[in-house]
Amino acid sequence: MAKNKKATRKFEKKNLKQTIEKRRKVQKFKKSVERRQFKKRLSRNEAQNDNNNINLSKNMKTDQKLVDSDDLISEEIVKLKGMKDLALSDSNEESLEEDDDEIFLASDDEERTELSDVINKEDDGDDQNYKQSKSYKQKLSVQKDALELKKQIEELEHKDPEFYNYLKTNDQELIEFDVSDFESNSEKDDSDEDDIVIEEDSNSENESLNEDINEKEEKAALKEFELDDDISNENIQDLTSEMIDKWASTITESKSLRSTHKLVLAFRAATHINQDEAMQSFAYKISSPSVFNNLVVVCLKHVPDAFDHHLNVKDSDAKNPKSICSRRKWKSIQTLVKSFLNSVLYILKQLTENDTLYFIIKEAEKLVPYYSCFPKLAGQYLKVLLQHWGTAEDKVRVVAFINIRKLALVAPPPFVDLCLKGIYTTFVRCCKETSIFTLPSIILMRNCAIEIYGLDFKSSYQSAFGYIRQLAIHLRNSMNMKSEETFNAVYNWQYIHCIELWSEVLATYCDEQRVATTGQNSLQELIYPLVQVCIGVLRLNPSAQYIPLQFHCIRALIRLAQKTGTYIPLAPYLFEILHSAEVRRNAKPSTLKPLDFTIHLKSPKNYLHTSVYQEGICEELTEILLEYYASYCLSIAFPELIIPAVFQIKRFIKDSKKFKINKQFQHLVQKFEENGKFIEHRRQHVDFGPGDTEKVKSFLRDVNMDSTPLGAYAKKIKNLKEQRRKLMESVAEKFFF
Template structure:
């Protein structure tokens, strides 16, 4: 609803609003000093009573005597209790009881007062810092502001001299006075942010009476436009003096900049209309706010990586509202930015703020969610994603166990959501996410194991439900990109943290090694869920995941039978029909379209995948003492298959058959090569140390099978470069980007919650 501008409002705003606001601020300072001195006087009185000085009797005697000199019979503590009142105002002692919130029972008189001089504007409504925010000792040490000290010296030089001689601490002008003002301003900021809540708490009549003042104040705030001169002034004060006041103004202006061009009905103190000013303000805020915080609240980091910040100090408590406001503005700004350079700059400035935000778990969880969304967004550049990941990693390093667990869960859910669409254009970003996120699970082995166990268990539950459920579409919870990338991600995690080199560096076996067996079992079960030719690409993806895990951890996983099952399918045994379709890209496909089934182009592609994966599997054990025995069953089955394929009723695919024939020859040659060296050994098969040390350190590339695999890898890399160059040429010519199937698997995203329920 639009605000109505009354005549009284406009007149008051034009003539008296600025002076009224200044008086309120001065009144807030005075009232705060009065409250502090009253508390000190009360404490001194209690101490005097405890020591038996009999102040009550002295008070009665003083009351009966005439008071010639107002200061003659008054102690310093009694004077402090009076709130710095000068002698001529002592007669109005009873008026002190009227301090507090005024009752506006006469609206007409109030309007006249607003239209008139308005010199008696109430100070009581101005925000005052709460006494319970700091300790009593901190309140006692609070010094006067410079303005109040100069005013007292000019108005009453004799009393100023007396205070200087007897109580010099009262006249100290230190940084605490500045902090008190920032604290008071922070309180006014909170009131500005909650005008509706305040009106609900107040009475209806009072709300109507205060409408003029509130509207005038808000309208004045709306009219304050940020200029280049203001930004330059703030920048100078923050960079040279580390001014907290300038930082607060910058934070308020930055909050308005973060919500620019938004129509949410909220009013801010500043407005930004100039794009250059907007950019300058963003740069100044993002660069200098962390520097000012570091100056006033230094962050200390130990050699072990532990962070220490003085969160119990008065400075930290005073700056908490500004810190939260700035963090919330940064978080909101991240959701609206589209420029990669600005987005990267904003993300990089979050790292210095994280140590100060550790006590505020709710704020941190919001930051993590926003940063993870950027990290998992396919439209983000690689540099932006890396910057976002560094923020998440920093928080996981300095956070406690609870925060670390929340970070891991949020990252995993972001990974699953970001892997929903897999195309030739997004596959690199998804691989970047998997490789970077895998590092986080090694920061805390205990938390890594518990979260890993929960998520792998959920994948197993989904697989079991799909097997036992007879519904027609139940398999779709398993056969989609999210499930495939989840299994591949856990193979990355286990391969990185369970390798013998990493375990030797840590001096102990990784706790994550216990997850290898369940991860392998779930992957094998997913491969065999629907063993049809349509889902051969999915099987190849999962075989590659297990190959990575076996290569890194030294775990033997029987993958040859899974590949021989592919050759035993009718798709590879029977003659295929010719087709003009382009070869299927197995890297970004988990399902073959119907148009490819029983075609020569699909048969060639499947044959190439089988030859490649069989070679990669056997090359893992090409230097093993058991290599001849491992290869013998596969050699027998492949020779039998080649004999059937070469018959009249066979597939008659010379390309695939020739490639498999060469592979058989290399496996046989490698077996003979191992047997020649095995003859020279002197240990028995039961000698585990001797078996593991056989050909240890010998380069696998120098074996017959290893040399063959190296040559095949080079050919595939060259072919991939040619295809990538062709795709780029098509994109330049205006070719459309192909998009993969958008398969939703919300169950995997919610797996963490389900895991807790099932436990």
């Protein structure tokens, strides 16, 4: 005798007793069904015989039928209805018989030998085909019975027209029944039988069935609100301003939840006003633009207040997901809140007009805590806000960012990572092209990104570390591969704007004064890698054509050094530009307009070796040298720090024959020397040495930078440059707009 398989032994150990008990129950159930079926067939035959006798008696005794018509009519109605019920019951019995025939029945002695066949049968995928063939047979039998009943009623119309007319007037449902009614009932019986089979499966299947039922109940509870909106097109009401005003007054006076419900339904219809009506019907229709505007204003102003009232949310501390979801009435109005949030989200996706977007996003700020209660909706809302933050006008950008910032603060902690990632990626995507017109918007977006990176330093560090590392990887690939593709991956506006962004972030949150009051944070560890990336960009291609790009990187590092107090040796890179061939050679005259270094990374070829480009480089270099050394104008080591600069600049003046450029550098050297004498005069009165670092750092800490000769001169030059920039922008706006 062959040895049983492992699956067979496992089945014998765990499920054998249960299977035997199930089969015994099925046998008992089959016998009871057969007895019940036999009794019902007898009753059906008797009913048919009685019906025939009654019809014959009516034809022979017409006078007596008129006398006893009421009694006979009542009997006929009862029997015809009984025939209809019998047809339904027969279809149920036949389906049960077919189920019983297909169940595997075996004696107790044959159980063990055929268990392997049972297991293999359970593994096969023939159950679905079996159920389909079974349902097809049931439908055929039900249709046959229904057609027979239909035929008998039609014959009654010719045999006894008077009785047929009586049934038609008093019981029209019996006369004009539809065969599809039987089919639907049979399908329902099929589902009931399937439930019986499922209940007879193993305990694990019962548990999974209970879980599915619970999920269906929860979904049905969530759809209670949606059922109210499932209205036929014939019952759709035309929304008017009077209805909206009435609902608004009841909400403001008594915070009526019923009126809120109606407003939300109307708002949902308004947001889907452009959707095909054949796809979905709504409770109201809007035919006037004024009604639409009134509805949007009323909903956004009053519905959030109604939610706050019913959930007892009064202060800002209570407006967080945990407190809202723990309220007593939250489950009862959760579906209503979700529908309103979906409608607001849908209308934000469809609108493009800036004034309307500004109003809706501004008013939707009150809904941010409710969005935080639904993680999926919160992610979709963040995506829409980021889209408008990156493409809309500045006023829409501001209110969109306010909502993003509040969402990052209110939502659960992991959500702030999505906000940081979304802000950064949107900023990078929108700063690809830089011009005099797009630069203000890019600066606004950069300031917004700086603001949001100060909400959570732990998440900000992880995000900033990853993106600065990404910049370093691009730079390394460009240095190693030296191809045009890798080179263009570094020398572009997106890369430079990212460097400026991270320098601003670190300069803002690693400021010396801020760290002294709030303590150190993890972002300070990113100063060194960012400086290394910037210096690598400077050394990648130090040609004359990319001098504007070098100025952008140097300015970013100067900003970082001024705020954080970190010493970054940038003088060698500035002196390299000063002694470059582009600055020292005799330039050819040109009538080109001055090059704007703020919106250029690469100099156009027609500017190279021209006097216009040469003078622009020297002017920009003078400002950067002034800005760089002005950041150390209060340092106790300033007299020694300016020695290389004074030497290099005087050497350049001696070799150069350009009067205008030499005059700028002579004035700069003069201010350096004046500030050096100022520091030396103050340094004569100190009573500590260079080894006392704490006192060295505190030297002239209370003195204002503008009170020094170099600091005052730097402020004056900065103001003049700002005035010139505003004048250029105003002229450009008048010219183009």
